[in-house]
Amino acid sequence: MPASFSASDDTGPPPQAAAGRRVRAMSATTDRPPLRIVPFRAPTARLALKPVSTSRGLLDGAWWPRSRDLADELSALAEVLDPLSGRITRIAVNATYWPAVPSRVPVNGHVVKVGWFTTELDPHKIMLLSHTTGSWNLLVIPPETNAPAAARLMAAASDSAGPPTTASALMAAEHALHGSSMTVLDQDSEETWENGDDTSSYRGAAARPCRLIATK
Template sequence: MTTAVQPPLPSLPLLRLRLAPARSMPRPIDGAWWPRSYDLLAELPQLLAGLPRAWGHITSVTVHGAAWTAVPGRVLVFNQVVQLRRSLTPSAPHTIVLLTPGRGRWDLLVVPPDTTEEAAGHLMAAAADGQT
């Protein structure tokens, strides 16, 4: 009997996400996400897959700023429809807002993809510690 060797599956890059500890009081920023690009359709599935299960199914995502490419009205992610919106309000230009009906809203600082690793680390730590 011969055994066929399966080639290894391609590994996904690690999700660059840092969340603030859970608290009973709301906070302005719930953590930070450092995507590899501004291609929302490529980046969003990995982000949603890496979120805590307690957050539930994210049904709505709002990105702030004009830097994001391709923000259609909705997209299918893991066989679930997610509404996508773009906001150009100046109040939070570098954030992404995630909504789950009946569970809550989470705002994440978006660290620009071209940020150096050292600077991104500092920004993500500050966001997770509530210093943004």
């Protein structure tokens, strides 16, 4: 004989109570949307800049990219400078030491156009244009450079006390004083150094501490 159940046999909550709980649960879900986990992204550009209050001269600092993948490296660099100087609007590079130059890169939610040159721009320099500062002129330290050489170059390029100097002259000075532990220098850099630059100014600038913006 099949079993029969009456309403009194139901050990669950009254329908009204269950319905009330469901309503409260739905209300809680609506009032508090589920948390969304956003991964933290640390600054990846290795960068040293001159103090803002000093005369900027020929160079504003130095940049040490981690690779020769210019598309990724430019985005990381511009994302650091963008909030410091107003929106970066254009980037200019010399194509001599880059295997590929992108036409544009994403930066903080907008797109920045990239132009390349072979003679008009120092092969060891990069220029970033912005609405506020006008331009950032940075020494580009080759990715293959060892850490001590990179530290000396960053300090020299971001030094505000030394005489104005070009990016290629700094690279040539490092090569003359410490050997060829970096990348192969171009012919113009070596000639710039041999034509009379003084190593003492580079020694002094490279020995001073520099203001690192991001190094991770």
